[in-house]
Amino acid sequence: MFVGKGGVGKTTLAAATAAARARAGQRVLIASLDQAHSLGDAFGFRFPHDAGTIAGIATVAPNLELVELDSLALLEDRFADVVRLLAADSRHRHDGIDPAALDPAELTGLPGVQELLVLVEVAQYVAEERYDLVVLDCPPTADMLRIVTAPDTLLGYLSRIWPEHDRALSRGGTDLRRAVLAGTVDRIVAAITEVRDLLADPARTGARLVTLPERLSAAESARVRSAAALLGLRLDAVLVNKVLPPVPPVPDLAAAHPAVRWYLGLRAEQLAVLDELRGAMPEVPVLVTEHRGAEPVGADALAALSVPLPPPPMLGENPAEGNGPVVRWESGTGLESVYTLRMRLPVVDPATLRLGRVEDELIVGADGVRRRVPLAPVLRRCTVDGAELGDGALVVRFRPDPQEWPR
Structure with a gap:
């Protein structure tokens, strides 16, 4: 393209x-x-x-x-x-x-x-x-x-x-x-x-x-x-x-x-x-x-x-190398667990960053573009605990919702 x-x-x-x-x-x-x-x-x-x-x-x-x-x-x-x-x-x-x-x-x-x-x-x-x-x-x-x-x-x-x-x-x-x-x-x-x-x-x-x-x-x-x-x-x-x-x-x-x-x-x-x-x-x-x-x-x-281009980087061996969101467990157990959603996002103007959630989707906007990111099953039972932007990546943290988390 x-x-x-x-x-x-x-x-x-x-x-x-x-x-x-x-x-x-x-x-x-x-x-x-x-x-x-x-x-x-x-x-x-x-x-x-x-x-x-x-x-x-x-x-x-x-x-x-x-x-x-x-x-x-x-x-x-x-x-x-x-x-x-x-x-x-x-x-x-x-x-x-x-x-x-x-x-x-x-x-x-x-x-x-x-x-x-x-x-x-x-x-x-x-x-x-x-x-x-x-x-x-x-x-x-x-x-x-x-x-x-x-x-x-x-x-x-x-x-x-x-x-x-x-x-x-x-x-x-x-x-x-x-x-x-x-x-x-x-x-x-x-x-x-x-x-x-x-x-x-x-x-x-x-x-x-x-x-x-x-x-x-x-x-x-x-x-x-x-x-x-x-x-x-x-x-x-x-x-x-x-x-x-x-x-x-x-x-x-x-x-x-x-x-x-x-x-x-x-x-x-x-x-x-x-x-x-x-x-x-x-x-x-x-x-x-x-x-x-x-x-x-x-x-x-x-x-x-x-203009000849260099070969594209090898993708697939490490999911973090791609552009898609990566979900990881960060710490804790049960209701004290912390999960992260990380996605590459080299924002030009951090003031344009907008985050929201609609049911099972995270809404991410930056530099005039907005994307709906479907949440992984484990994150659908969680609430957003915070977010940070740095080193060309957005990291959103989630904690289990006591009303939704399996007992």
């Missing part, structure tokens, strides 16, 4: 990685989730965009395929399928329900619908195992964070509106329509859960943040790093684009042309920003792509631009 705000060259670097991997012999699909859809431009390729249709997958080079995912077109297509299915079902009456009376555009206001359709489509590409690598050119940062949180948001809505145990009763009941509806919701939950698990799996999914060597962009990068940790998304690297290349030494800078002094001054500022980025996130590789002058277009030019 390539993330970054507009204008940083995110699409170009995503295309460069895809082209280089394809040239190395991997089967690669690069999918654009950005509704600006400049991916085709990067390859010098124009997708057919007929109104009301979904653009298919196109081959632009050996081992390299492209697709631009239009969330509204997906919504219209999937909704039309549902309407046709219900219209063909002559055995049951759908009293009071006329799906054909709705317009797909009216559903775009429902939280997460468009984002989820795009993610489900991507998860299907991964499940097909046709590709060794699926590269996602994501929308600007704020929109991407909303997309990543969409699965948990929708699963939370469904769990509160129609809990799983109630759906199980409906599936085994005598009301056929209710049983069919429960089965449909179960399939939706399964698809969303698959997407959520794919995004949070550090062995399968990683994000690469594209930014510029500017202080404002670097500050945003630090907040994105915090959000990625909170959401359980592995951040592979920060790619700093359009860094000015070095020039031969200038013997007498004072006598040099003003353009030379300007160039050297700007490059010095950029190098200072790079040093600050590396100091702020020592665990994340900060890699540089030099300014090439001419914009690279086409698979060959893009492959030459690609």
Whole structure:
């Protein structure tokens, strides 16, 4: 996943990685989730965009395929399928329900619908195992964070509106329509859960943040790093684009042309920003792509631009190395026990940290992002005893609730 705000060259670097991997012999699909859809431009390729249709997958080079995912077109297509299915079902009456009376555009206001359709489509590409690598050119940062949180948001809505145990009763009941509806919701939950698990799996999914060597962009990068940790998304690297290349030494800078002094001054500022980025996130590789002058277009030019990344760290041997919460017993026995929930959280502004609890979920917010963290069974019988933030991690302590703890 390539993330970054507009204008940083995110699409170009995503295309460069895809082209280089394809040239190395991997089967690669690069999918654009950005509704600006400049991916085709990067390859010098124009997708057919007929109104009301979904653009298919196109081959632009050996081992390299492209697709631009239009969330509204997906919504219209999937909704039309549902309407046709219900219209063909002559055995049951759908009293009071006329799906054909709705317009797909009216559903775009429902939280997460468009984002989820795009993610489900991507998860299907991964499940097909046709590709060794699926590269996602994501929308600007704020929109991407909303997309990543969409699965948990929708699963939370469904769990509160129609809990799983109630759906199980409906599936085994005598009301056929209710049983069919429960089965449909179960399939939706399964698809969303698959997407959520794919995004949070550090062995399968990683994000690469594209930014510029500017202080404002670097500050945003630090907040994105915090959000990625909170959401359980592995951040592979920060790619700093359009860094000015070095020039031969200038013997007498004072006598040099003003353009030379300007160039050297700007490059010095950029190098200072790079040093600050590396100091702020020592665990994340900060890699540089030099300014090439001419914009690279086409698979060959893009492959030459690609920046090789170091291999990702080995995960899985120690759960604390991942982004997910880790629960441990700390001290005491029985009602005097103390348990901790620890999660990596390199917060930029500690004043933005917010904690809350709703039933069996801990609500954690920081740097403008919020996540609902399901509590482990042992913690559901506990009350929050305190929390501390330090060394890039949040630690929440729990003590047994005498009313809930088994005797």
